[in-house]
Amino acid sequence: MIFSMEFGIISLFASRDGGFQMTITKNKILGMLAVVFILAVIAVGIYQNRSVKTVTKSGFLLDTFVSITLFDETDESLLEAPYERIAELNDVLTAFRAGSDCQLIQDNAGIMPVSVSDDTIAIIKESLKFSALSDGKFDVTIGPLVDLWGIESPEVKEAPALDQIEQAKALIDYQKIVLDETNKTVYLTDPGMSVNFGAIAKGYIADEIMQMLRDEGVQHALIDLGGNILVMGGKTAKQPFGIGVEDPLNPGQGYIGVISLSDGSVVTSGNYQRYFTDSNGVRYHHILDPDTGYPADTGLIQVSVIAQNSIDADALSTTLFLLGTEKGLELVESMDQVEAIFIMDDHQIIMSSGASDYFVFDSENYGETYSISE
Numbered sequence: 049m050i051f052s053m054e055f056g057i058i059s060l061f062a063s064r065d066g067g068f069q070m071t072i073t074k075n076k077i078l079g080m081l082a083v084v085f086i087l088a089v090i091a092v093g094i095y096q097n098r099s100v101k102t103v104t105k106s107g108f109l110l111d112t113f114v115s116i117t118l119f120d121e122t123d124e125s126l127l128e129a130p131y132e133r134i135a136e137l138n139d140v141l142t143a144f145r146a147g148s149d150c151q152l153i154q155d156n157a158g159i160m161p162v163s164v165s166d167d168t169i170a171i172i173k174e175s176l177k178f179s180a181l182s183d184g185k186f187d188v189t190i191g192p193l194v195d196l197w198g199i200e201s202p203e204v205k206e207a208p209a210l211d212q213i214e215q216a217k218a219l220i221d222y223q224k225i226v227l228d229e230t231n232k233t234v235y236l237t238d239p240g241m242s243v244n245f246g247a248i249a250k251g252y253i254a255d256e257i258m259q260m261l262r263d264e265g266v267q268h269a270l271i272d273l274g275g276n277i278l279v280m281g282g283k284t285a286k287q288p289f290g291i292g293v294e295d296p297l298n299p300g301q302g303y304i305g306v307i308s309l310s311d312g313s314v315v316t317s318g319n320y321q322r323y324f325t326d327s328n329g330v331r332y333h334h335i336l337d338p339d340t341g342y343p344a345d346t347g348l349i350q351v352s353v354i355a356q357n358s359i360d361a362d363a364l365s366t367t368l369f370l371l372g373t374e375k376g377l378e379l380v381e382s383m384d385q386v387e388a389i390f391i392m393d394d395h396q397i398i399m400s401s402g403a404s405d406y407f408v409f410d411s412e413n414y415g416e417t418y419s420i421s422e
Contacts (some may be wrong), residue, residue: 100283103127109134110250112274116257119268119283126264130257134273137253140165143191143244149234150243154191158239163232171245171252172227172234178248178363179222181379185370186363187338189225191242192216199334203324207332213341220338251315251362254278258358271358275316278358282310293407296320296350296391297417304397304418305409312385313358317365318350319343335369346372350391353380354406360386373398396421 105127106115114134116127143150149168156162171188178186193216196208208216219241226235236242245252250273258278261269268281270289279289288310292303296318307314319333326332337344351368355361364386368376373390380388380400387403397409398421409420 105131107131110138110253110273112250113272114274115270115272116261117270118261118266119270119281121266121268126261126266130260133257133260134253137167137249137256140167141171141245141249141253143194143242143246150191150245153234153236154242157236157241161226161228161231161233161235164234166232167252167256168234169227169229169232171248172225172243173229174252174359174363175245175248176222176225176227178367182367182371184222184338186247186367187220187222188243188245188248189220189222189236189241190336190338191244192219192240193336193338193341194244194246195242197332197334197336199322199324199332201322204327205324206326207330217338217341247366248359248363250274250276251313251357251359254313254358254362276313276358276362277315278313279309280311293352293389294318294350295414295417297395302413303410304414305407307352307354307406308408309354309406312354312356313361314352314354315358315361315365316350316352317369319369320349335366337370344370346370347392347394348373348390349393351376352389352407354387354389354403356385364388391418395419 100119101122102117102119103121103124103126104115104117105124106113108114109131116130118126139145140149142148145151149164152162152164175186175188193213196212196216219238224237224241226237228234254271254273254276255278257271258269258280261280266280268283269279271278277291282288288308291307291309291314293305293307293316294300295302295304299320317335319335322334323331333343335344336342346369348369351365353361353364353368355364364380368379368388368390371379373392376388376390377398377400380386387400387406389403389407390398392398395418397418399407409418
Protein backbone atom coordinates (compact mmCIF):
# COMPACT_ATOMS: atom_id res chain seq x y z
CA MET A 49 0.00 0.00 0.00
CA ILE A 50 1.40 3.38 -0.96
CA PHE A 51 -1.07 6.23 -0.65
CA SER A 52 -4.45 6.33 0.99
CA MET A 53 -7.14 6.83 -1.60
CA GLU A 54 -9.96 9.35 -1.80
CA PHE A 55 -12.92 8.66 -4.02
CA GLY A 56 -16.14 10.12 -5.31
CA ILE A 57 -15.66 10.39 -9.06
CA ILE A 58 -17.75 7.96 -11.06
CA SER A 59 -15.96 5.22 -13.00
CA LEU A 60 -17.28 6.24 -16.43
CA PHE A 61 -19.79 8.84 -17.43
CA ALA A 62 -20.99 10.80 -20.40
CA SER A 63 -20.72 14.54 -19.88
CA ARG A 64 -23.43 16.87 -21.07
CA ASP A 65 -21.64 17.46 -24.38
CA GLY A 66 -21.30 13.73 -25.10
CA GLY A 67 -17.68 13.25 -24.12
CA PHE A 68 -16.51 10.52 -21.77
CA GLN A 69 -14.38 10.57 -18.65
CA MET A 70 -13.10 7.66 -16.61
CA THR A 71 -11.74 6.81 -13.20
CA ILE A 72 -11.85 3.63 -11.14
CA THR A 73 -12.09 2.76 -7.48
CA LYS A 74 -9.57 0.52 -5.74
CA ASN A 75 -11.85 -2.35 -4.86
CA LYS A 76 -12.79 -2.77 -8.54
CA ILE A 77 -9.36 -2.31 -10.08
CA LEU A 78 -8.14 -5.90 -10.23
CA GLY A 79 -11.37 -7.26 -11.65
CA MET A 80 -11.96 -4.47 -14.16
CA LEU A 81 -8.57 -3.47 -15.57
CA ALA A 82 -9.23 -5.16 -18.90
CA VAL A 83 -12.62 -3.47 -19.20
CA VAL A 84 -11.14 -0.12 -18.23
CA PHE A 85 -8.51 -0.23 -20.94
CA ILE A 86 -11.17 -1.14 -23.51
CA LEU A 87 -13.31 1.78 -22.35
CA ALA A 88 -10.29 4.08 -22.57
CA VAL A 89 -9.81 3.10 -26.19
CA ILE A 90 -13.51 3.65 -26.89
CA ALA A 91 -13.38 7.07 -25.21
CA VAL A 92 -10.38 8.13 -27.28
CA GLY A 93 -12.18 7.00 -30.43
CA ILE A 94 -15.21 9.10 -29.53
CA TYR A 95 -13.05 12.17 -28.99
CA GLN A 96 -11.35 11.61 -32.33
CA ASN A 97 -14.74 11.29 -34.03
CA ARG A 98 -15.55 14.67 -32.57
CA SER A 99 -12.43 16.05 -34.30
CA VAL A 100 -10.53 16.36 -31.02
CA LYS A 101 -7.21 14.55 -31.30
CA THR A 102 -6.11 12.88 -28.06
CA VAL A 103 -3.34 10.78 -26.60
CA THR A 104 -3.86 8.78 -23.41
CA LYS A 105 -1.65 6.74 -21.13
CA SER A 106 -3.05 4.66 -18.28
CA GLY A 107 -1.55 2.34 -15.70
CA PHE A 108 -1.42 1.16 -12.11
CA LEU A 109 0.72 3.52 -10.01
CA LEU A 110 0.43 5.05 -6.52
CA ASP A 111 -1.57 1.94 -5.62
CA THR A 112 -4.38 3.12 -7.87
CA PHE A 113 -5.44 3.50 -11.49
CA VAL A 114 -3.69 6.49 -13.09
CA SER A 115 -4.66 8.08 -16.39
CA ILE A 116 -3.39 11.12 -18.28
CA THR A 117 -5.15 12.35 -21.42
CA LEU A 118 -3.90 15.16 -23.64
CA PHE A 119 -6.35 16.83 -25.99
CA ASP A 120 -5.48 18.36 -29.35
CA GLU A 121 -2.23 16.36 -29.27
CA THR A 122 -0.85 13.38 -31.21
CA ASP A 123 2.63 12.99 -29.68
CA GLU A 124 2.50 10.06 -27.25
CA SER A 125 6.08 10.71 -26.13
CA LEU A 126 4.80 13.73 -24.18
CA LEU A 127 3.48 11.26 -21.60
CA GLU A 128 6.72 9.35 -21.02
CA ALA A 129 8.43 11.85 -18.68
CA PRO A 130 5.27 12.46 -16.60
CA TYR A 131 4.90 8.75 -15.92
CA GLU A 132 8.57 8.47 -14.98
CA ARG A 133 8.07 11.37 -12.58
CA ILE A 134 5.04 9.70 -10.99
CA ALA A 135 7.06 6.53 -10.40
CA GLU A 136 9.91 8.57 -8.92
CA LEU A 137 7.62 10.41 -6.51
CA ASN A 138 5.93 7.16 -5.60
CA ASP A 139 9.24 5.76 -4.36
CA VAL A 140 10.21 8.91 -2.47
CA LEU A 141 6.92 9.77 -0.75
CA THR A 142 5.44 6.42 0.21
CA ALA A 143 5.26 5.55 3.89
CA PHE A 144 5.55 1.85 3.11
CA ARG A 145 8.86 1.46 1.29
CA ALA A 146 12.30 1.00 2.81
CA GLY A 147 14.52 3.90 1.82
CA SER A 148 11.69 6.36 1.23
CA ASP A 149 11.82 9.77 2.85
CA CYS A 150 8.91 8.87 5.12
CA GLN A 151 10.68 5.75 6.35
CA LEU A 152 13.92 7.67 6.84
CA ILE A 153 12.15 10.32 8.90
CA GLN A 154 10.41 7.67 11.01
CA ASP A 155 13.60 5.67 11.62
CA ASN A 156 15.35 8.78 12.95
CA ALA A 157 12.47 10.27 14.98
CA GLY A 158 13.80 11.46 18.33
CA ILE A 159 17.36 10.84 17.14
CA MET A 160 18.44 13.36 14.53
CA PRO A 161 17.36 15.42 11.51
CA VAL A 162 17.59 13.69 8.14
CA SER A 163 18.18 15.02 4.64
CA VAL A 164 15.18 14.64 2.36
CA SER A 165 14.13 15.54 -1.17
CA ASP A 166 12.81 18.90 -2.28
CA ASP A 167 9.45 17.19 -2.83
CA THR A 168 9.21 16.06 0.79
CA ILE A 169 10.19 19.52 2.01
CA ALA A 170 7.46 21.06 -0.18
CA ILE A 171 4.78 18.60 0.97
CA ILE A 172 5.59 19.05 4.67
CA LYS A 173 5.60 22.83 4.26
CA GLU A 174 2.14 22.70 2.66
CA SER A 175 0.94 20.22 5.28
CA LEU A 176 1.94 22.57 8.07
CA LYS A 177 -0.12 25.29 6.40
CA PHE A 178 -3.24 23.14 6.48
CA SER A 179 -2.50 22.06 10.05
CA ALA A 180 -2.48 25.71 11.10
CA LEU A 181 -5.68 26.46 9.15
CA SER A 182 -7.50 23.53 10.75
CA ASP A 183 -6.13 23.78 14.31
CA GLY A 184 -4.42 20.43 13.83
CA LYS A 185 -7.28 18.44 12.32
CA PHE A 186 -5.03 17.97 9.29
CA ASP A 187 -1.79 16.47 10.59
CA VAL A 188 0.78 14.49 8.59
CA THR A 189 2.20 13.04 11.81
CA ILE A 190 -0.93 10.87 11.96
CA GLY A 191 1.19 7.97 10.73
CA PRO A 192 1.10 5.94 14.00
CA LEU A 193 -2.70 6.08 14.07
CA VAL A 194 -3.01 5.13 10.38
CA ASP A 195 -0.70 2.17 10.93
CA LEU A 196 -2.61 1.07 14.04
CA TRP A 197 -6.02 1.02 12.36
CA GLY A 198 -4.73 -0.42 9.07
CA ILE A 199 -7.90 0.36 7.13
CA GLU A 200 -7.71 -0.69 3.50
CA SER A 201 -10.17 -2.84 1.55
CA PRO A 202 -13.46 -3.81 3.25
CA GLU A 203 -13.04 -6.71 5.69
CA VAL A 204 -14.23 -7.98 9.05
CA LYS A 205 -11.95 -7.34 12.03
CA GLU A 206 -11.95 -5.69 15.44
CA ALA A 207 -11.10 -2.08 16.26
CA PRO A 208 -7.86 -1.38 18.14
CA ALA A 209 -7.97 -1.35 21.92
CA LEU A 210 -8.44 2.01 23.64
CA ASP A 211 -4.98 1.95 25.21
CA GLN A 212 -3.41 1.37 21.80
CA ILE A 213 -5.34 4.30 20.37
CA GLU A 214 -4.24 6.56 23.21
CA GLN A 215 -0.61 5.56 22.67
CA ALA A 216 -0.84 6.35 18.97
CA LYS A 217 -2.59 9.68 19.64
CA ALA A 218 0.26 10.73 21.94
CA LEU A 219 2.63 10.52 18.96
CA ILE A 220 0.60 12.91 16.78
CA ASP A 221 1.63 16.57 16.88
CA TYR A 222 2.52 18.61 13.80
CA GLN A 223 4.19 21.18 16.06
CA LYS A 224 6.90 18.61 16.75
CA ILE A 225 8.03 18.66 13.12
CA VAL A 226 11.31 20.55 12.78
CA LEU A 227 11.58 21.61 9.15
CA ASP A 228 14.85 23.14 7.96
CA GLU A 229 14.30 24.40 4.42
CA THR A 230 17.82 25.77 4.12
CA ASN A 231 19.54 22.48 4.89
CA LYS A 232 16.65 20.39 3.52
CA THR A 233 16.21 18.34 6.66
CA VAL A 234 13.25 17.07 8.68
CA TYR A 235 13.21 16.01 12.30
CA LEU A 236 10.43 14.54 14.43
CA THR A 237 11.28 15.29 18.03
CA ASP A 238 9.78 12.19 19.69
CA PRO A 239 10.71 8.53 19.12
CA GLY A 240 7.87 6.56 17.51
CA MET A 241 6.50 9.49 15.52
CA SER A 242 5.99 9.11 11.77
CA VAL A 243 4.55 11.02 8.83
CA ASN A 244 1.96 9.84 6.32
CA PHE A 245 1.32 11.86 3.15
CA GLY A 246 -1.79 9.94 2.11
CA ALA A 247 -4.09 12.96 2.35
CA ILE A 248 -1.94 15.29 0.27
CA ALA A 249 0.60 13.42 -1.89
CA LYS A 250 -1.57 12.71 -4.91
CA GLY A 251 -2.54 16.37 -5.11
CA TYR A 252 1.11 17.39 -5.03
CA ILE A 253 1.99 14.82 -7.70
CA ALA A 254 -0.87 15.93 -9.97
CA ASP A 255 0.29 19.56 -9.80
CA GLU A 256 3.86 18.50 -10.56
CA ILE A 257 2.77 16.51 -13.61
CA MET A 258 0.54 19.27 -14.93
CA GLN A 259 3.41 21.75 -14.69
CA MET A 260 5.59 19.38 -16.71
CA LEU A 261 2.91 19.26 -19.38
CA ARG A 262 2.62 23.06 -19.44
CA ASP A 263 6.38 23.33 -19.85
CA GLU A 264 6.08 21.07 -22.92
CA GLY A 265 3.49 23.38 -24.43
CA VAL A 266 0.42 21.22 -23.74
CA GLN A 267 -2.72 23.34 -23.45
CA HIS A 268 -5.52 20.82 -22.82
CA ALA A 269 -5.12 17.93 -20.39
CA LEU A 270 -6.86 15.74 -17.83
CA ILE A 271 -4.93 13.99 -15.05
CA ASP A 272 -6.72 11.36 -12.98
CA LEU A 273 -4.80 9.90 -10.05
CA GLY A 274 -7.30 7.46 -8.60
CA GLY A 275 -10.08 10.04 -8.34
CA ASN A 276 -7.88 13.10 -7.81
CA ILE A 277 -8.83 15.04 -10.94
CA LEU A 278 -6.81 17.95 -12.33
CA VAL A 279 -7.70 19.57 -15.65
CA MET A 280 -6.22 22.26 -17.86
CA GLY A 281 -7.64 24.26 -20.75
CA GLY A 282 -10.86 22.30 -21.16
CA LYS A 283 -11.19 19.62 -23.83
CA THR A 284 -11.07 22.59 -26.19
CA ALA A 285 -10.89 26.32 -25.48
CA LYS A 286 -14.70 26.43 -25.43
CA GLN A 287 -15.53 23.02 -23.99
CA PRO A 288 -15.06 22.37 -20.24
CA PHE A 289 -14.61 18.96 -18.71
CA GLY A 290 -17.58 17.32 -16.99
CA ILE A 291 -16.59 15.67 -13.70
CA GLY A 292 -19.19 13.46 -12.10
CA VAL A 293 -19.67 13.47 -8.32
CA GLU A 294 -20.39 9.97 -7.10
CA ASP A 295 -23.56 8.95 -5.31
CA PRO A 296 -22.14 8.11 -1.85
CA LEU A 297 -25.11 5.90 -1.00
CA ASN A 298 -24.47 3.68 -4.02
CA PRO A 299 -20.76 3.92 -4.84
CA GLY A 300 -19.92 3.06 -8.40
CA GLN A 301 -23.57 3.07 -9.48
CA GLY A 302 -24.11 6.66 -10.54
CA TYR A 303 -23.30 10.31 -10.01
CA ILE A 304 -25.54 12.85 -8.37
CA GLY A 305 -24.40 15.75 -10.49
CA VAL A 306 -21.68 17.16 -12.70
CA ILE A 307 -18.96 19.71 -12.04
CA SER A 308 -18.04 21.66 -15.18
CA LEU A 309 -14.43 22.82 -15.05
CA SER A 310 -11.87 23.98 -17.60
CA ASP A 311 -8.96 24.64 -15.24
CA GLY A 312 -8.55 23.33 -11.71
CA SER A 313 -8.92 20.27 -9.54
CA VAL A 314 -11.71 18.23 -7.99
CA VAL A 315 -11.03 15.82 -5.12
CA THR A 316 -13.63 13.94 -3.09
CA SER A 317 -13.32 12.30 0.33
CA GLY A 318 -15.97 9.88 1.57
CA ASN A 319 -16.55 7.36 4.33
CA TYR A 320 -17.78 4.55 2.09
CA GLN A 321 -14.81 3.13 0.19
CA ARG A 322 -12.12 2.20 2.70
CA TYR A 323 -13.52 0.71 5.88
CA PHE A 324 -13.90 -2.44 7.93
CA THR A 325 -16.73 -3.90 9.96
CA ASP A 326 -16.35 -5.47 13.38
CA SER A 327 -18.09 -8.63 14.62
CA ASN A 328 -21.01 -6.55 15.90
CA GLY A 329 -21.58 -4.94 12.53
CA VAL A 330 -20.08 -1.55 13.46
CA ARG A 331 -18.33 0.05 10.49
CA TYR A 332 -15.11 2.06 10.81
CA HIS A 333 -13.99 4.24 7.90
CA HIS A 334 -10.48 5.46 7.08
CA ILE A 335 -10.70 9.22 7.73
CA LEU A 336 -9.20 9.29 11.21
CA ASP A 337 -9.58 12.17 13.65
CA PRO A 338 -6.25 12.93 15.38
CA ASP A 339 -8.11 14.36 18.38
CA THR A 340 -10.25 11.31 19.14
CA GLY A 341 -8.13 8.60 17.55
CA TYR A 342 -11.27 7.20 15.89
CA PRO A 343 -12.85 7.65 12.45
CA ALA A 344 -14.32 11.13 12.07
CA ASP A 345 -17.93 11.49 13.19
CA THR A 346 -19.04 14.86 11.83
CA GLY A 347 -22.35 13.98 10.20
CA LEU A 348 -20.72 13.89 6.76
CA ILE A 349 -20.53 11.06 4.29
CA GLN A 350 -18.78 12.92 1.47
CA VAL A 351 -17.01 16.18 0.68
CA SER A 352 -15.98 17.34 -2.79
CA VAL A 353 -13.57 20.25 -3.15
CA ILE A 354 -12.98 22.42 -6.20
CA ALA A 355 -9.70 24.35 -6.19
CA GLN A 356 -7.15 25.74 -8.60
CA ASN A 357 -4.36 23.48 -7.34
CA SER A 358 -4.77 19.77 -6.72
CA ILE A 359 -2.67 19.84 -3.56
CA ASP A 360 -5.19 22.25 -2.04
CA ALA A 361 -8.19 20.20 -3.15
CA ASP A 362 -6.58 17.01 -1.86
CA ALA A 363 -5.67 18.33 1.57
CA LEU A 364 -8.92 20.25 1.97
CA SER A 365 -11.17 17.29 1.13
CA THR A 366 -9.85 15.48 4.20
CA THR A 367 -9.63 18.63 6.31
CA LEU A 368 -13.24 19.63 5.67
CA PHE A 369 -14.50 16.13 6.41
CA LEU A 370 -12.72 16.29 9.77
CA LEU A 371 -13.89 19.81 10.57
CA GLY A 372 -17.54 19.15 9.75
CA THR A 373 -19.89 21.31 7.73
CA GLU A 374 -20.08 24.45 9.87
CA LYS A 375 -16.37 24.93 10.48
CA GLY A 376 -15.57 23.55 7.04
CA LEU A 377 -17.75 26.14 5.32
CA GLU A 378 -16.13 28.90 7.36
CA LEU A 379 -12.73 27.78 6.16
CA VAL A 380 -13.78 27.47 2.53
CA GLU A 381 -15.42 30.90 2.50
CA SER A 382 -12.21 32.42 3.86
CA MET A 383 -10.17 31.07 0.94
CA ASP A 384 -9.91 32.38 -2.61
CA GLN A 385 -10.86 30.15 -5.56
CA VAL A 386 -12.02 27.27 -3.37
CA GLU A 387 -15.52 25.76 -3.33
CA ALA A 388 -16.95 22.69 -1.62
CA ILE A 389 -19.96 20.37 -1.75
CA PHE A 390 -20.84 18.68 1.55
CA ILE A 391 -23.17 15.67 1.68
CA MET A 392 -24.61 14.93 5.10
CA ASP A 393 -25.69 11.59 6.54
CA ASP A 394 -29.29 12.88 6.45
CA HIS A 395 -28.84 13.31 2.66
CA GLN A 396 -28.72 17.09 2.67
CA ILE A 397 -26.34 18.70 0.19
CA ILE A 398 -24.76 21.88 1.49
CA MET A 399 -22.64 23.98 -0.85
CA SER A 400 -20.26 26.88 -0.44
CA SER A 401 -21.39 30.21 -1.89
CA GLY A 402 -19.77 29.75 -5.31
CA ALA A 403 -20.13 25.99 -5.79
CA SER A 404 -23.30 26.34 -7.86
CA ASP A 405 -21.23 28.12 -10.52
CA TYR A 406 -19.64 24.72 -11.24
CA PHE A 407 -21.95 22.02 -9.92
CA VAL A 408 -25.31 21.03 -11.39
CA PHE A 409 -27.35 18.62 -9.27
CA ASP A 410 -29.21 15.84 -11.09
CA SER A 411 -32.56 16.57 -9.45
CA GLU A 412 -34.47 14.46 -11.97
CA ASN A 413 -32.80 11.23 -10.85
CA TYR A 414 -31.72 12.09 -7.30
CA GLY A 415 -34.20 14.73 -6.16
CA GLU A 416 -36.10 12.22 -4.01
CA THR A 417 -32.92 10.98 -2.29
CA TYR A 418 -30.99 14.20 -1.72
CA SER A 419 -32.06 17.76 -1.02
CA ILE A 420 -30.12 20.96 -1.64
CA SER A 421 -29.94 23.02 1.54
CA GLU A 422 -30.52 26.72 0.94
